Amino acid sequence: MTELDVAGLQRRLAAFAAARDWGQYHTPKNLAVALSVEASELVEIFQWLTPQQSARVMEEPDTAHRVADEVADVLAYLLQFCAVLGVDPLAALAAKIDRNEARFPVPAPPQPENRHSSE
């Protein structure tokens, strides 16, 4: 039975690394670097595509699988990085959205013109 929440996946990743004695490699620096390497592997799928082609990558099963696989790798290193440093990624994102809502206010909708506004 697969645990499909963030904390459950972090526990599986930690157990996986511990069983293989990989913890020695998992410094925060190395995990951040590995995250960026995997993000670039995701980008590589798209690098020569037009914006329109990039919207259709899931139509081809091999490419769809490759996309999901790279997403998994990015998330794996992000969650391990967060576990090692004690960062809660969901709370960090919620706080960031809060800040961005203040920083980038929604533009007011255009007002209907009122020709008689001075009356």
Place this chain on the structure above:
Amino acid sequence: MTELDVAGLQRRLAAFAAARDWGQYHTPKNLAVALSVEASELVEIFQWLTPQQSARVMEEPDTAHRVADEVADVLAYLLQFCAVLGVDPLAALAAKIDRNEARFPVPAPPQPENRHSSE
């Protein structure tokens, strides 16, 4: 009240982008590229640190805040990328861990020595 699960954060991110008419920029290609740019901003914090120094970045409040902020940016683009393409990031990671457990079997523990094995 903040929704602190992945689906809830994806809804907030989608509403945020829609309110600002940013959806036009959010092609899968651009979101993957933005993810990798943010991952590099996370790496930048660590680039000149020794492995030992990298383990202590959360001790300094400004750096700790910067780390959490970049984690949020990485996760924001990862979740938006997944929403646009219909990828479930947690399911993708669970499937990847399953595959990796088969691909990288845990080494057998060393056998207890049997002094009398030749008898």
Place this chain on the structure above:
Amino acid sequence: MTELDVAGLQRRLAAFAAARDWGQYHTPKNLAVALSVEASELVEIFQWLTPQQSARVMEEPDTAHRVADEVADVLAYLLQFCAVLGVDPLAALAAKIDRNEARFPVPAPPQPENRHSSE
């Protein structure tokens, strides 16, 4: 008088780092990571642009300066990386082009149609 060849720039970069005692940070790993961080800063300029907009970035003086500045940073770390490891970047590229010419043969041009070829 500025030395405008690769070896001359490598000498200037080495002297610059030595005068500031930065050599201790310049492990091959750190220089490769710094190179990729700078490459991402170059990408950041383009991340939300359409292909067409990306072709016009030099028309705006501030953006043109930013592009040249990031190119310089990428090249600086590439040349320092090569100097530390004894790689000749121009020779490496020439050898790679040679290999690629064999690997990706030029497609034969379409043959002129000959209506009477069977005669």
Place this chain on the structure above:
Amino acid sequence: MTELDVAGLQRRLAAFAAARDWGQYHTPKNLAVALSVEASELVEIFQWLTPQQSARVMEEPDTAHRVADEVADVLAYLLQFCAVLGVDPLAALAAKIDRNEARFPVPAPPQPENRHSSE
């Protein structure tokens, strides 16, 4: 006879791409993205190495070849990016070193103690 200067390599790269009709893919945005993808492939070689191990990568012939190959890829995309946008990479770097010499002045050497300074 191989042209081993930057302009000569840029001519070879342009001819190579033109012969294969790849110019259509070589928008500045795509070339910047390809540059960052190749930079990450260079980083990948180092991602789990200690600083000490990273200094010895050229001792193993396969790894040495891989390093040179990724250096070539990074330089290839950097030079093509510069050619497409009309940036002179060597001049950009020389100008950047000039600016950095002003921005990061060399610390004054420690002064020899003068025991009789008050006399």
